[in-house]
Amino acid sequence: MIGARFRFTRPETLEEALDLLAGAGGLGRVIGGGSVLVPALVAGQDAPALVVDIGRLGLGSVREEDSDVVIGAAATYATLLASEVVRRRLPLLAAMLREVTGGPGLWNLATPGGAACYANPASDVPGCLVALGAAFRLASRRGERLVAAENFFRGAFETERSPDEMLTALVLPAPEPGRHAYYKLKHAASSWPIVTASCLSIDGRIRLCLGAAAPVPLLLDWPTPSTTEAVAAMAEQVQAAIATEWTDELAGPGYRRAVVPAVAARAIRAVLEERTS
Amino acid sequence: MSEAVTLRCNVNGSDVDREVDARLLLVEFVRDVLGLKATRVGCHTGDCGACTLLLDGAVVKSCLVLALSAEERAVVTIEGSNNLAEIQAAFVAENGFQCGYCTTGMILTAAELLRKSPHPSDMEIRHALVGNLCRCTGYDAIIAAIHRAAERRGAVGYAVGSRQ
Numbered sequence: 001m002i003g004a005r006f007r008f009t010r011p012e013t014l015e016e017a018l019d020l021l022a023g024a025g026g027l028g029r030v031i032g033g034g035s036v037l038v039p040a041l042v043a044g045q046d047a048p049a050l051v052v053d054i055g056r057l058g059l060g061s062v063r064e065e066d067s068d069v070v071i072g073a074a075a076t077y078a079t080l081l082a083s084e085v086v087r088r089r090l091p092l093l094a095a096m097l098r099e100v101t102g103g104p105g106l107w108n109l110a111t112p113g114g115a116a117c118y119a120n121p122a123s124d125v126p127g128c129l130v131a132l133g134a135a136f137r138l139a140s141r142r143g144e145r146l147v148a149a150e151n152f153f154r155g156a157f158e159t160e161r162s163p164d165e166m167l168t169a170l171v172l173p174a175p176e177p178g179r180h181a182y183y184k185l186k187h188a189a190s191s192w193p194i195v196t197a198s199c200l201s202i203d204g205r206i207r208l209c210l211g212a213a214a215p216v217p218l219l220l221d222w223p224t225p226s227t228t229e230a231v232a233a234m235a236e237q238v239q240a241a242i243a244t245e246w247t248d249e250l251a252g253p254g255y256r257r258a259v260v261p262a263v264a265a266r267a268i269r270a271v272l273e274e275r276t277s
Numbered sequence: 278m279s280e281a282v283t284l285r286c287n288v289n290g291s292d293v294d295r296e297v298d299a300r301l302l303l304v305e306f307v308r309d310v311l312g313l314k315a316t317r318v319g320c321h322t323g324d325c326g327a328c329t330l331l332l333d334g335a336v337v338k339s340c341l342v343l344a345l346s347a348e349e350r351a352v353v354t355i356e357g358s359n360n361l362a363e364i365q366a367a368f369v370a371e372n373g374f375q376c377g378y379c380t381t382g383m384i385l386t387a388a389e390l391l392r393k394s395p396h397p398s399d400m401e402i403r404h405a406l407v408g409n410l411c412r413c414t415g416y417d418a419i420i421a422a423i424h425r426a427a428e429r430r431g432a433v434g435y436a437v438g439s440r441q
Contacts, residue, residue, distance in 0.1 A: 002300035008282065008345045034341045038302065039322045042340075051299075053346050078335065103408020104389055105326055105382070108335040109342065190324075190407050 004047040012056045014139060017166060022141040024050040026163040032074050033109035035102075036118045052166075059168055062086060071170040073113035081107065089174040092198055095182040096128040101190050113167050116152070119159045121246040122192045126153050127211020128182065130219055131198035134172045140165040149217075156215040156246065178202055181270035184211075185263050187250065194251050195259055197267035206234070206268060213256050214242050224272070231268050235261035286347045288313075289357025297344050304328040306344035307354055315355045315381050319410070326409030329382035330354045336389045338408070355381045364388055364426040373422035375413035382409045387423045396427050 011017045021028040027049035031037050040046040059072035062083045069089050071080065080086050080097050087094050102110065115125040116136070130149040138145050138161055152160045161167060179201040185194045196211035201224065210218040218241055225231050239260045247253050281296035288311060295310055307313045307330065319327030321340050328340040331353040355361070364384050367373070374380045383406065390397055390405040397405070402423050403416075411419060 001298070001302065001305055004300075006299060008299035008343060010345065010348055031343070031346070034343060034346065035323050035338075038341045038343060041300075042302070042321050051343070053343070055346060101407055102323070103326060104386060104405060105329050105336045105338040105408050106323060106341075108332075109337045189403075190410075 002041045003044050004041070006041075006048050006051050008051050008053065010053040010056055014057055014166075014168065017052050017054065017057060018139060018141050018164075020050060020052055021166060022164045024048075024163070028052060028163060030054060030117070030166050032111040032114040033076060033106075035106060035110040036114060054166070064089070064174075065171075067173060067175065069172045069174045071112070071172065073167045073169055074111055075113065076109060076111055077102075077107040078104070080112065089177065090132065090172060091177050092132060092180040092182060092200060093128060093172070095180065096124050096196075096198065099182060099184060100124050101186075101192075113170055116170070117159060117161060117167055119153055119155075119157050120192075121156050121215050122194070122212040122248055122250065124184065124193060124196055124211065127196045127209045127217040128198045129170065129172075130211075130217040131200060131207060131209035132172050134170050136161070136167055137169040137171055138162075138165040139168045144168075146171065150219060153216040175202075179271045179274055181267050183263060183267040183270060185259055192248075192250060195256055195263045197263050199267040199271045201271050206271065208234075208238065208264060208267060210238060210260060210264065212246055213238075213260050214244055214246050218242065225268070231265055231272070232261075234268060235265040238264040282345060284345055284348060286350050286352055288352045289354060299343070299345055301344040302340055303330075303332075303342040303344050303347055303352070304339040306347070307339065307352065310344075313354045313356050317378055317381060319378070324408075324410065325379070326382040326386065327379055329385045329409065331358070331385065336385050355385055358385065358388070361388060363429050364391070364422070367422040367426035367429065368419070371418045371422035371425055373415065373419045374411075375415050379409060379411045379413075383411070383419055387426065390423070391427055391430065395430060397423070399424075 029048040029051050031051050031053050054074050059074040061072050062085050063070045112125045115123050134149045136147045136152045147160050181199045184196040193212050195213050198209045200207045204224055207221050245257045284297045285294050307316050316330050317327035319325035323338045323341045329336050330339050333350050386409050402420050
C-alpha cells in the first residue's frame with residue numbers, strides 16, 4: 001500500500017475537478033491511467049495532498065473538429081490504436097502508438113495525454129506530438145488556453161502546465177497525410193526508447209523531430225534532399241543541434257549524441273523511399 | 278486526510294460495497310480485502326503483468342490502478358473468468374509455466390489476444406505478451422501454448438466475461 005496519505009476524488013464535472021485542483025495549491029495531482037503516478041506514490045517519490053481521477057469527465061474520446069483531430073486527455077493508447085480517425089488522418093501518430101511498449105495491460109490504461117504531461121524525455125509521445133504540431137488544451141479556474149507543443153515541453157519532466165491546470169485535450173492539425181516514418185532505437189522490445197525520430201514530408205520539405213536525444217524534443221526542417229550526401233549532412237546537423245544531451249540509466253554521456261545521426265538518417269531515408277513504419 | 282472511503286463496484290459478477298483506504302491499490306483490494314489470491318503482485322511498477330485482471334472488460338495491470346478508481350466499474354479476476362479452460366489446458370499441455378507466478382497474467386492476456394485475433398501469428402503473440410514477464414524464461418512454451426489454444430478454438434471466437 002501507498003505510504004503517504006492523500007485525498008482521492010473522482011469528480012463528475014470538469015468544473016468540480018478544476019475547483020479541487022485550484023484549492024490544492026501545488027499539492028494536487030491529476031490521474032489518468034495511473035501508470036506514472038501510482039508507481040511514484042508506491043515508491044514514496046511523490047506525496048500529494050489530493051489526487052483527482054479524470055475517469056468520469058468524458059475526456060476519453062477522439063473527435064474530428066474541422067481540420068483538426070481532438071484527442072481527449074483520458075483517451076488511452078488502446079482507444080487511439082483502435083481509432084479509424086487516427087489511422088486515416090494521423091498515420092504518424094498511429095505508427096508511434098504501434099511502437100509503444102508495455103502490453104495490452106498498459107495500453108488499456110495509460111494515456112498519451114498523461115505521457116505528455118509527465119514529459120519524460122525518453123518517451124515516444126513528446127517528440128511525435130511536436131512533429132505533428134500538436135497543441136495542448138489546458139483548463140483551470142482561470143480559464144482555458146491552447147499551448148503549442150514546442151512551448152509545452154519546457155525541460156525534462158517539466159511542462160508549461162501549472163499545478164492548477166488540467167490537460168483536457170490534444171489538438172492535432174490533420175491535413176492530408178503525406179509520407180511519414182516513425183523510427184526508434186531501443187535496446188530491447190520492452191525498454192524505454194534511446195532515441196526516437198518522427199519524420200514527415202510536408203509541402204516539399206522534410207520535418208524531423210528527435211525525441212529522447214535532449215531534455216525536450218528537437219525539431220528541424222529542410223527542403224527535401226535529393227542526394228544521399230544531403231541526407232548525411234542533415235543527420236550531422238541534427239547532431240550539432242543537440243545543446244544538452246539527455247542521459248539516463250539506459251544511455252550515459254555521449255551515447256545518444258553518437259547514435260543520433262544514424263537514427264535521423266534512417267527516418268529521413270524511410271520517408272524519402274516512401275516506406276512507412 | 279485519507280480516512281476510509283466507500284468503494285462500490287462489481288467483482289466477478291457480484292456487487293461489492295466496502296470501506297477502503299484511498300491508498301489501497303486495486304490488486305491489494307482484490308487480494309487482501311476480497312481474498313482473491315490468483316491475481317499476483319510482482320513489481321509494483323507496471324512492468325511484469327502478474328497483477329493483470331479485467332477492468333470494464335479489458336486487461337489492465339492492477340498495480341497501476343488505485344482501488345477507488347474502480348468505483349462503479351466491473352472488475353473480473355481469473356477466478357471469475359469463464360471460457361479459459363482450453364487456454365489453461367494448452368498451457369498444461371505445452372508446459373507453459375514453471376513456477377506459475379506469471380500464469381494468471383499470461384492467460385488473461387492470451388484470452389484478450391485470442392478474442393481480438395483468433396489466429397494470431399508468432400509476432401502478434403510476442404507483441405501481446407510484451408508486458409507480461411516470465412522470470413523462469415518459459416516464453417517459447419507460453420507462445421506454443423497460445424498457438425495450441427488458438428488451434429483448438431478453431432474459428433470460434435470467444436469472450437472473457439464474468440461468471441454470472
